[in-house]
Amino acid sequence: MRETTLRDVAELAGVSPRTVSNVVNGYARVTDATREKVERAIAQLGYRPNVLARNLATGRSGQIVVVVPYLDTPYFAELLQGIIPAARKVGYNVLVDQTDGDRDHEGELIGRGSRRFLFDGMIFSPLGLSQEDLAVRDPDLPLVVLGERSSDGTFDHVGIDDVAASTDAVAHLISLGRRRIAAIGDQPYPTGEAAQLRTQGFRAAHAAAGRPVDESLIISTARFNRADGATAMAALLDRADPPDAVFCYSDLVASGAIHALHQRGLRVPEDVAIIGYDDIEDGRYSSPTISTIQPDKRAIAQMAVDRLIKRIAGTEPVPGLDLRAEHRLIARESTLGAARASSSRPPPGTTSS
Amino acid sequence: MRETTLRDVAELAGVSPRTVSNVVNGYARVTDATREKVERAIAQLGYRPNVLARNLATGRSGQIVVVVPYLDTPYFAELLQGIIPAARKVGYNVLVDQTDGDRDHEGELIGRGSRRFLFDGMIFSPLGLSQEDLAVRDPDLPLVVLGERSSDGTFDHVGIDDVAASTDAVAHLISLGRRRIAAIGDQPYPTGEAAQLRTQGFRAAHAAAGRPVDESLIISTARFNRADGATAMAALLDRADPPDAVFCYSDLVASGAIHALHQRGLRVPEDVAIIGYDDIEDGRYSSPTISTIQPDKRAIAQMAVDRLIKRIAGTEPVPGLDLRAEHRLIARESTLGAARASSSRPPPGTTSS
């Protein structure tokens, strides 16, 4: 049996197809009488508009895509948790795509491919693409970039002040009296801009305290995940002069580092203090709970959606904006110890599940 | 400037639009000569097919949707990690939707709404809908259901044998000599089928060991998350006769329970042994590492996609299948202790990030 169409409804209601369309879309002025007639016909036939046809006719898909490197990274999952409802509230469906941080895949997505027609705009968290790679993008694609890129003026960018946040994190470790502070997560190559900003903060905090930076304590990792965190921490502990504190570039890295410490029978924070970055839910429950930098994820999600919608509507001035969300330092057991952090009921989080 | 169309390409190449379409789709027999001509024209004009138009013409969208209750639940995130590439490999884009376990929202998605046109099929992990609610679904929607429902014959179902897995988990605790075993996560109401199967396994293991079940040790929670796990554990510890082991219905619940134990200064597993369910990455790194039931997520993802594709193609016999993936017990520190579990390097996981 064929799916009922606008035309079928029109016929039954005794009006033109165009009028049915008007009713369906809540358009224009339609008399209550006709509206009712049409609505009755719609109900009777169980009509539902064919979105595919509408898309072709309007040239818009009503979908936006959110592109992240990894879906199973809690930070992104939590961010999506904010983006999806925000987008839905303004009538957009969200498509999620994961790139595995692959440069080619990312390039394909922002380039002028055929999928372009499937979404009206994109919120993109690049990993494999460097700042300059972003230039190859389809200039027609409304784009909001998350994280540590800066806008070249043709798209909007939403993030937090990574340098300031990292400085806060390291200053916190210094204020606790730690002397040998390591950093895990640097990425000294073109696509490692996010990491480099954090390293910059690491240095700034040392400078502000009049401390020299021991370059050998800055450890690079390929990714910001648990496995790399554990490996890097283990390497640090193999040294003759291990650190007494570590600034990890993500909470996952911190989680891995703590795991490595525990495996060697070391205590956190007594032997080594750990601070992470992102404030994922995991860190609020782990043992010890993880001190961290909390970006305002809800704000980031909302800002990203807002900007994208405005860009899609085309009501925005061309110049791209660089927007900054708030962040704050959350000190927990992994730096303060169980006693001092005893207000260690999990603090109200941005999201929870 | 207008987007170039099939017609433009045809004109430049000096062939009919239909031929261009044939080339683009790799259809039928096209001489190398014409193909080359057309391809040159495509390249020259930078043509890309309009997916929206194709969708309307074919009546298919090339998208499938995966509906989960919560995106930021690691289990689902890890599952998606498997589903997305599997689907992409067979030419489908994946749309992800999150329902917050809301019954109405879930009902809308499987019902005969307008979004139906946006996807060719659905992989659905219900939470708010009970078995019988599933009946209201759009019968035309190719559907694969994940988790603890069983097929009513009109859709496929993929899961693991929850009763057997739960029995294994509890038998493990019993084999370690634990006497008072609690369960956290029961949901004794219509939508709690998944939970109830685990409770069933809990009982079965006791029965097999000739042990009575202390009903008061079966704790219900609204959800399978950390917060509920912590709360339930705290309640258990407030009792005069706390348990010496707990079977948690998810790793997140286990994580919350461990958090609560640590807050009271109790040790895991010395004071209370904990076993979870799902084998999320988190559990492989937490302190202690969490013993768990490991479902074969990769297999689940693959099976779900396979079945869905076959259903979409309509080449499948109507009767729905109930498919079971493998599971295994992974004993880690939270039951064995650090010493015995010292092979506690994180085992190779299904996924990692």
Added chain:
DNA sequence: ATTGCGCTTTGCAGCGCTGCAAAGGACTAT
């Protein structure tokens, strides 16, 4: 009664592509 105005409803054409089936061409067999 006539004109003009404003609101509602309509018709037309077309979004860009593909399904279908027939037309056209080259080639083989007789």
Added chain:
DNA sequence: ATAGTCCTTTGCAGCGCTGCAAAGCGCAAT
């Protein structure tokens, strides 16, 4: 040379909807 066969290419119509602008209609003002 002619008919038959097979492969390539084409034309047509239409997927179901919306943008646009005109047509229709009721009512008020003259």
